[in-house]
Amino acid sequence: MNTLRFLVTAAAIATSVMTATPALASTSDASQGKTRAQVRAELIQAYRDGVIPTSDGDYPPSQATIDANRARLAAANPAWAREQQ
Known part of the structure; x- marks a missing residue:
């Protein structure tokens, strides 16, 4: 049984x-999910747009942080930001 x-x-x-x-x-x-290249392109675009906050205390980023991030990116002009324009 x-x-x-x-x-x-x-x-x-x-x-x-x-x-x-x-x-x-x-x-x-x-x-x-997304490919590594897609994620990298989205991160680069987010840096260009200035929407990645510079500190944990400013999330979501304020307009002042976005403006400061855009100015910092324009001044630094890193190679990764130049390659996909």
Whole structure:
């Protein structure tokens, strides 16, 4: 009796695993996030826009911080900011 119950349980588990595996495999392609290049481009654009705060005390950044960040970027003119204009 215990052997029969074990075999039925094992068969049920095997069936559920086999039916769930293709469903999980097909969703992994659709749920991929951004590429490294996309994230880098977004960060560069955020620096150019001045919306990345310079301190934890100013989140979200105030207009004064945004203006200061834009001025700091224009003065520094880093290479990463020049390459995608």
